[in-house]
Amino acid sequence: MTTTVRAGASAAVAGPERGDGIDHGTPRGYRQHHAKGVPYCGRCRKANRDEKRSYNEAKRASAAQQSWNRGKVGTPSEPRLRPTGRECPDAACGTAATEPQASAHLVVVAVDGSREPARWYCAGPCAAYGQALAEIRTLPVVDRA
Structure with missing residues (x-):
């Protein structure tokens, strides 16, 4: 060479x-x-x-x-759609609450201090899933490095 x-x-x-x-x-x-x-x-x-x-x-x-x-800088990426663990017929279920409410039956789930952004969920099991996810994301992150 x-x-x-x-x-x-x-x-x-x-x-x-x-x-x-x-x-x-x-x-x-x-x-x-x-x-x-x-x-x-x-x-x-x-x-x-x-x-x-x-x-x-x-x-x-x-x-x-x-x-x-975790030391990342710059503009954050758009949060991705979170599946609820079951098939939800509403396509707007799990979308970021930065968008307007797509359906009248959607409720916003937001927990203070959570790393999970506020999201629109269907009332009932979907909202319960969103609430649990947001609460889990309030726990401290442990680096396993």
Whole structure:
């Protein structure tokens, strides 16, 4: 395997070769460049820089942020639909309460201090499931690392 670098050019501007066994554009590719002694390509340098930036942002999060969302930073993702453990005929059952009430028979389930966001549930077994889920999510998270 040969990497061609023009005279006067630095090793950082060397381009990726086909079939060199490196996953270009990924942090893994950056490490493969290092392990093989091959000059880093721009895509791998950028992927490594982005990974380090993300890691450092999480590391700089306050203690409150780290305990609340395990060090994750940025905008939260949309909460996904929670199944109630049984087939519910209403498609709106379990949707986030940030949306308007879809049906008149839906009730909002929200528990103070819960990591589970407020959601719309059908009255009865679905609401009981939502209430139990929200209450469980008030318990402290134990890291098993």
